[in-house]
Amino acid sequence: MNMPLQPFEFVARYVLFSRWVRNEGTIRPDAFMPADDGDTSVQRHINQTEDQIWARGAAVATQRALTLHGRADVQVAAIIAQELYVDPNEPPENHANIRGWPAQVEKSLKKAKAQQIADASTWRAR
């Protein structure tokens, strides 16, 4: 459906790389950094149950033969506050991308933004 995201919505960043979670259960900024294609892939919570959100993460993990360690939930408003935006990008259902990152030559600014998004996120272990 690719409905535009609202600031009050939450999105989840599935964590399949255990080093992105600190021992105390907080998220490193690395988890929210974009890949070379300039996007950070996330899953919208809207219209989903808790079980459906986890099921989607588990499907990604199975597809990639990796372990789903958990997810970092963050409100879209925290992403907008960093002058980034979240674009709906289906399929799969409820998939979206964090976009608008600075150019690669300004990687340190990307890190600063990712650090603030990570600080605003909540870790949920699988």
Next chain:
Amino acid sequence: MLVEWTATAMLSFGSVSSTAGASEAAEAVQRSGSEVREHIGTANISGLDRQTLLADLAALASETAIAGWDGYNASPVQRATFLQVRSFIDALPLHIASPTLAADPDGDITLEWYTDTAHVLSISISSRGEMNYAARVGLKRVWGSEPFIDEVPAMLIQMMQDCNPVLLAP
């Protein structure tokens, strides 16, 4: 090593004082020993553990060797990046706390010094030796880029200490 010895000596001193009687001086020393023990519970007292860090770097290499290691579109971490990080670790002074290692989806290796979300420094190192960093020290946020050419800039070393201080650093 000196730092570890000093911490051990202070702990021993505290426990000796616990049997020393009820004088005010002895009680003060005992209190001091307890405070040191409490602080040691949360502080880094050993400085840079290079061998453990290099072993962890080798483990990171195997975890990030294949594209998509993060479950998304991550680029594999290149051998040149590991060599840069190894040189960077070799250039760190021993009184710095060991960072924790991870990687960015673009294939850079990240080193993080962390006490809490108000005291955190993250440095990404690329295959070309670029250091991109972002830190929060108290209310101050700092970010920037530096080339790594054999030496770690003093400004970054200061931030490492600010973000994850080693107890009784020289």
